[in-house]
Amino acid sequence: MRVEGFFEWLGQAFGSVIRFIVESLSGFFGLLGDAVGGFINGMSKALGITPSLLGVVVLVIGLLLLYTAVRAFMRRSIFVGIIWLLLGLWLLGGLIR
Numbered sequence: 001m002r003v004e005g006f007f008e009w010l011g012q013a014f015g016s017v018i019r020f021i022v023e024s025l026s027g028f029f030g031l032l033g034d035a036v037g038g039f040i041n042g043m044s045k046a047l048g049i050t051p052s053l054l055g056v057v058v059l060v061i062g063l064l065l066l067y068t069a070v071r072a073f074m075r076r077s078i079f080v081g082i083i084w085l086l087l088g089l090w091l092l093g094g095l096i097r
Contacts, residue, residue, distance in 0.1 A: 047096050055095065066097040 044051035065088030072081035
């Protein structure tokens with residue numbers, strides 16, 4: 001009888017620790033998710049785009065095209081830089097209302 005009481009207490013203590021860890025991580029990731037959602041909504045409103053995953057992906061691709069254009073200009077490749085710049089501006093221009 002005495003041994004069963006000890007193991008029951010140990011199981012409860014162990015379960016309480018696991019529950020605390022899970023609830024803490026759930027709260028942390030919930031706050032992180034809310035922060036990311038708020039950031040995407042704010043950025044979408046400022047740019048005038050829809051706050052969807054596709055809109056954010058197209059925005060990132062457009063910014064990468066502009067970055068590639070800047071790198072091409074720094075390498076003194078004017079023609080390639082102009083092509084990347086026009087592609088990036090075309091994509092971002094179509095995205096932003």
